[in-house]
Amino acid sequence: MMPAPKIAGQSKYYLIKILADFRDGKLKGTVMPSMTKSLKDDEIAHLAEWLSGLPKPGLKKSGQNRPAILNGDKTRLIQACESCHGLNGKGTASAPFIAGQNRDYFDNQFKAFADGSRPNDLHGGMSRIAKSLTPTEIQQLTDYFTSP
Ligand code: HEC
Numbered sequence: 750m751m752p753a754p755k756i757a758g759q760s761k762y763y764l765i766k767i768l769a770d771f772r773d774g775k776l777k778g779t780v781m782p783s784m785t786k787s788l789k790d791d792e793i794a795h796l797a798e799w800l801s802g803l804p805k806p807g808l809k810k811s812g813q814n815r816p817a818i819l820n821g822d823k824t825r826l827i828q829a830c831e832s833c834h835g836l837n838g839k840g841t842a843s844a845p846f847i848a849g850q851n852r853d854y855f856d857n858q859f860k861a862f863a864d865g866s867r868p869n870d871l872h873g874g875m876s877r878i879a880k881s882l883t884p885t886e887i888q889q890l891t892d893y894f895t896s897p
Pocket residue numbers: 754766767818819827828829830831832833834843844845846847855858859868869870871874875878890
């Protein structure tokens with residue numbers, strides 16, 4: 750069983766996009782395509798509205814050492830994570846929260862973005878970033894952002 754993401758409190762726009770992506774066959778998966786296949790647009794909107802209103806997780810503790818890669822790396826065209834994902838990875842209207850996400854799920858997404866099994870992210874931004882990050886950096890980002 751693949752680790753499932755935490756979705757309570759997730760960005761509404763992002764939830765609508767990701768649910769429609771699964772339904773419309775733009776994303777593959779073992780569970781989500783069949784879960785979403787009969788959802789209508791307004792049902793997806795209602796689900797997203799409800800989920801996005803729930804409390805969201807956050808960073809596990811303040812005062813952790815921030816890994817350098819969090820601020821991006823201009824030489825590899827990697828933008829700072831927080832420039833899209835919001836301060837402390839809390840998410841924005843359009844980008845998902847990443848702070849407090851399930852550890853194995855978070856870690857797996859970099860492999861999926863890099864190897865093309867998670868396509869259709871906006872402008873290929875995450876795919877490009879995931880291909881550029883080293884395994885050590887992914888480990889540091891996972892340690893920093895996730896909870897068990
Ligand atoms: C240019 C904007 C941008 C930057 C910079 C960025 N992200 Fe993202 N990220 C996104 C978007 C948009 C998505 C949603 C992609 C989709 O629709 O599938 C995403 C998705 C993710 C996901 C999957 C979330 C989920 O719930 O499935 C993770 C994990 C992630 N980003 C981590 C990071 C980390 C760590 C960094 C810094 C190295 C980073 N991102 C930098 C825009 C960005």
